[in-house]
Amino acid sequence: MNLTYPSLYKVADVASLSAQKLHLRLTVVHACLLILGTAMAVKSLPTKEYSLLVALVFFAALGLSIFLGVKKYEKNWYNGRAVAESIKTSTWRYSMRAAPFENAESVHTIKSEFRNLLNSILRTNRELGDYIGEHQDTNDQITSEMDQVRALSVEERKGYYLTYRIDEQRMWYTTKAAYNKRMQRIWFSAVVIAQALAIACVLARIAYPDWSYWPTDTLVLIASFCISWTQLKKFNELSSAYSLTAQEIGIIRGQSEEVITEEQLSEFVNNAELAFSREHTQWVARQDT
Structure with a gap:
């Protein structure tokens, strides 16, 4: 039985992977545009159309550079990964009854502490909220597998x-x-x-x-x-x-x-x-x- 992580982990994980793929792919496209434009400019054809085409390639590279700067995919990638890993390590502590989720008189108290921790992680990473919102998951935050392992x-x-x-x-x-x-x-x-x-x-x-x-x-x-x-x-x-x-x-x-x-x-x-x-x-x- 593999441990099933909270819904928030899945959302942060998917958001981080999505931002990573977009950032890396667009970075490669940006580099390819610059290389293409430079290669085309090495031996220019004596026509206005060719010069305009070269300019368009560099304009596309400039536009993509601005787009990457505005969207901040790299930051979402790192922050999303940090949130996902924080939740993962807290999940294992909860499932193993490790501090700060040791045994208590009522398991509801421990569950409340775990949910408060998730809320704290979200508050600390508010800037990631908009990007996480694009990747929804409606499963439980405390899964049945977590409780089964804890027992x-x-x-x-x-x-x-x-x-x-x-x-x-x-x-x-x-x-x-x-x-x-x-x-x-x-x-x-x-x-x-x-x-x-x-x-x-x-x-x-x-x-x-x-x-x-x-x-x-x-x-x-x-x-x-x-x-x-x-x-x-x-x-x-x-x-x-x-x-x-x-x-x-x-x-x-x-x-x-x-x-x-x-x-x-x-x-x-x-x-x-x-x-x-x-x-x-x-x-x-x-x-x-």
């Missing part, structure tokens, strides 16, 4: 947490670390190739001065885009961070052998959730600097 014994909850949270997250971070490392190499190679071709064009111009079509500027622009894309996706930074987090999760998992009581399980879960949420918190903080 398990200490040993059963520990086993469930190790399987569906610890091991799953460790695999996710390990896979993502390898992926980002591979992508860093690919895009670094692209930068080197584009710059090498640009240098080759400059040197070839010396040998063939009569040839007027040298796409040096286009190649430089392609290299610049590759560098910008690497900085946007933060492949190298994420690869290192994810690798360290995966190792930290492995260390935390070993501590589960000492977990026997409710208090020990609560401390164990909170330590693990702190490790999971740290990377997302730092990610959002880096975008605000």
Whole structure:
């Protein structure tokens, strides 16, 4: 039985993924327009129509740049991810009876505290409200699966947490670390190739001065885009961070052998959730600097 997350998590998750896809796709389109315009301007045809076409390409790139600045998809992407991860970690704390959702005389008190936490997360991220409003979900905020897991014994909850949270997250971070490392190499190679071709064009111009079509500027622009894309996706930074987090999760998992009581399980879960949420918190903080 996989844990079903609150409705607010699903909405924030979908909103973040939607904003991410739009931002990245439009960024690529913007770069392609600039590269196309630069390539067309290398060897202009002596006609007004061609010059107008080149101008239209650059106008489209300018318009898209303004559109991206106004819509702020990147900010919605990061904030939506932060909200989703905050809700996810709180959901696991609730389901594991970890602080601040330990056992109480009435489960209704705990449910009220969890709902208050969701309201607090929403109030803290009011600017995301309009974008989240485009992605509706009418399911429960406290799901039946959350209560079913919460009703398990200490040993059963520990086993469930190790399987569906610890091991799953460790695999996710390990896979993502390898992926980002591979992508860093690919895009670094692209930068080197584009710059090498640009240098080759400059040197070839010396040998063939009569040839007027040298796409040096286009190649430089392609290299610049590759560098910008690497900085946007933060492949190298994420690869290192994810690798360290995966190792930290492995260390935390070993501590589960000492977990026997409710208090020990609560401390164990909170330590693990702190490790999971740290990377997302730092990610959002880096975008605000």
